[in-house]
Amino acid sequence: VDSLLGEDEELSFLDEDKRSRLFGLRAEFEWRRAQAEERSKDDTAGKTAREELQKIDAEEQAALAQLLTPAEMQEYELATSNLAVHLRARLVGFNPTPEEFQKVYQLHKEASLRSVWLGSANSPAKGEEKADLERFQAEMRRSLGEARYADYQRSGDDEYNNLARFCAQQELPSSLAMSAFEIKQAAEQKKQNLQASPALLPEQRQEAIRALAAETRLALQQTLGSNAFTRYDQLHGGWIQVLGSKPKGTAE
DSSP states (O other): OOHHHHTTTTTSSSEEEHHHHHHHHHHHHHHHHHEEEEEGOSSSOOOHHHHHHHHHHHHHHHHHHHHHHHHHHHHHHHOOHHHHHHHHHHHHTTTHHHHHHHHHHHHHHHHTTTTTOOOSSSOOOOOOHHHHHHHHHHHHHHHHHHHHHHHHHTTTTTHHHHHHHHHHHOOOOOOOHHHHHHHHHHHHHHHHHHHHHHHHHHHHHHHHHHHHHHHHHHHHHHHHHHHHHHHHHHTTHHHHHHHHHHOOTTTO
16 A cells, blocks of 8 residues: 555545545555465466456456546546556657647557557567558657657657756756757768768778767767766767777778
């Protein structure tokens, strides 16, 4: 119950009586889940445990629907669901308004219910998965508009999110995260161009890459400020080291 009480602020849209009843209801179902998971240790196939947990989830949703109005139920999901928690962490660089977050949450929820695979850098969507992903992206673009959809897409980049979090922690303007990210993107594109240039000898190419890394460090320092850049470099500067390094397989 103590862990649930930590959510009291998130559930401030409910009156005190409903919050108290909600905490009691959730504590009951968490206890039932813990009991089911304990029993599942003796269930080698796992099917019985999965079915029992699914039944508990369905009963909890029904109990919540009895306690909360539809509007309260929606706000409760936005405050506490695993999907909402995941999206808040992922969208730190997007910084959505409450209305935007609700749109994004609803589209992700619908995609989850349809078992739409949203892809990843390590496992991109293919075939039917790709078609589903493209439909999802089109829906998100229509919902957010072109400019904000571009911001949403950018928030899927870990390095951009690192910059966004860093600027927030250092109390720097959020616009600096975008400026620094653009410096990163431009530098990485320049490195690709240098690597592909047939006009450069290996020694010239590597010297140009080292100079590019130095220029990038200076540009980031000027953008973030000397002290903030030093801290950023310590925490997240691995990509700058990679930028100035010799590609694998390159002869000495």
